[in-house]
Amino acid sequence: MTTVEEFAEGFLEEPGYLDFARVGPLSASVVAEVQGINEVFSRGRFGSLAPLRNEDERMRVAASALTGFPADQIVFQPNVGTGLMHAMFGLTGAVLLSRAEFPSLTFSAARASEALHAVQPVWLETDHGRVTPGTVREQLSDSVTAVAVSLVDSRTGYVADIDGIRQVIGDRLLIVDAVQGFGVVDAPYEVADVVVVGAEKWLRAGWGAAFMALSDRAIDNLIPVWSGHTGAGVVDPFDEVLPPERAATAFTVARADSVAQARMSAALEDVASVGVDVLEAAVADRVDRVIDLADEYGIPVASARETPERAGIVVIEPPHDRLTALSASLFNHGITATTRAGTVRLSAHVSFGEETLEMLRGAFTSYSTA
Template sequence: MTTLEQFRDTFLEEPGYLNYASIGPVSATVRDELRAEYDSLTRMRFGAGDRTRTHDDRLADAVSAMTGHSGANIIAQPNTSTGLLRVLFGLSGHILMSRDEFPSLPVAAVRAQGALDRLSITWIDGADGRVSPDVLTQALNDDITAVAVTLVDARTGYRADLSAIRDVIGDRLLIVDAIQGAGVIDADYAAADVVATGGQKWLRAGWGTGFLSFSDHALERLDPVISGYTGTAEYEPWGTVPDAARGSASAFTVAGPDYVAEARLSAAIEEITALGIPQVEAAVLDRADEVIAMLDAADLPLVSPRKRDEQSGIVVVRPAEGRLGALGAALHNTGLTTTARQGTVRFSVHAGTIDSTFRMLKQALLVYRSSTDT
């Protein structure tokens, strides 16, 4: 069992970092895992290769504990976008999604539609990053066979309610891009038919890590179009090209996995599971509330939700016209790392964001306010 303080001890970044929604600094646990794996691969003692391959099952077990899907239905991916392409190319029928989702989803859908001409898309417009059950209910029709959403919207920090979405869409496939929030949001992943994510943000596992997690229903419906030799039922099918092992997660693989990446992601998820995602989420939202209070004191209009059950670790403001530059300068000159996009500034905090970072933010906002007063 891990305590919150032990979990926080694995955060190594320097003061001023408020950008987990872009890059999650690698945890001490993942760093140590990486060093151990490369030391093993460098020396390659007898049996080292066999031991390294066990990370495939290790990752499946770790992800299964998080998503509720069977371990047999989980495969490693190098990133979220690759996973979504494999899923959308395997989908036929009619999919519903917001046009304003992070580009990974709409690009994958349009590419699949253009290449195979068996997928139709109904776009939701005007959701402003908030794909709620009510929004979906208004857009649903009898032709729609699948719905795709992001767990947390990258531009507003709005958290989708997967349980409520499942209730309104019925037995249609639910595909979730979980890159924003995986590991820190206590979501009902079992309500989803496909969960796709990378591990380089909130999971703090570094680039090249990720997974696809399927329900049995999804594997029955999806066609493994992007499928390599490892996606067949035969081991190394020399001299023949068997069909993909339809109905299995392995059918969506193209080659052997990056076992070191699997080790890093496994270590990251195991650490979070040891503490408990609800405990991590509570700590993240408490830190986010501190940011919101400081931004309110600086009279910065909040774009992200205030309701606790819609919040995430992402807090976003839209400064008044002509004031974005002043805020950006104050943050930069204080040494704070944030993201500015389309007239907004995004702050993203984790459970381990340290107090000195909040003191720096308070100082930056004082500078910003003073520039407003003059």
């Protein structure tokens, strides 16, 4: 097993980076993985490229270890949006989701409805943007065949209770966009029917790599609308167009990027070597320190304070006429964060250290005395 300290030493970003909810800078192991494969790829030595085909199985096994889904029910996707499109275009009936979800969810539901008229978005009225089992229960109807939710809300950092949502929706499909939390939230992914995860945030493996895990129920009920030759169950189906097989692989279009798979595998294996529960606790400690510092300087915290309801995100909300001053102070002190809709989102990973804390303290000091 790897300790949190050993894990944290494997990251390369400079102090002041507090924007992991937007994108996580690559880890040293991911960089090494890419460099190694690029060296092999660039040479093209006899027989050297064949092992790249093994990266698909490696990625699926690594994802299986962290989600609880069987490896043969996990497929690589080029990004989260594509995986969610596969799910939404495959639905029939109504899908219940909030308009406040990240656009990957809302746009995929809307586009599927517009194109096929087989699925209809039903917009959930939320509790201040929070999707809870109670709000879902109140707005379920017989026409709803699926519920879609983000594991972690990108604007507030709120962690959805997907186990509670499963209990209230019965045997309807549960679709979870888990990118904003995977690797730092120890969630019961196995209660979902579709889990889509990207590598670019807390996994810190870059853009262009994602996976989609499907339950037996999802495979049986979703129609693989976007299914290419790789979804037919035959290696090279020349001279005939075969139907999609009844398997997770049906939700693929073409052969995967082996280099992207290797990046994601390295990151997933690193997380598994520490344990998501251990990383969750370590990130919670970092978040506590950010919240304590905001409280010390009287900067209102708009995100959840209780550990079970939050991920690695702290949202601070200064008075409207002071937002520019706070953003400028953070910028001047080298703090990378996201400013959006009147708030500042700070997101901390395990590599958050004393130097970053002192840089943040300097920014808050400048802001409070300006």
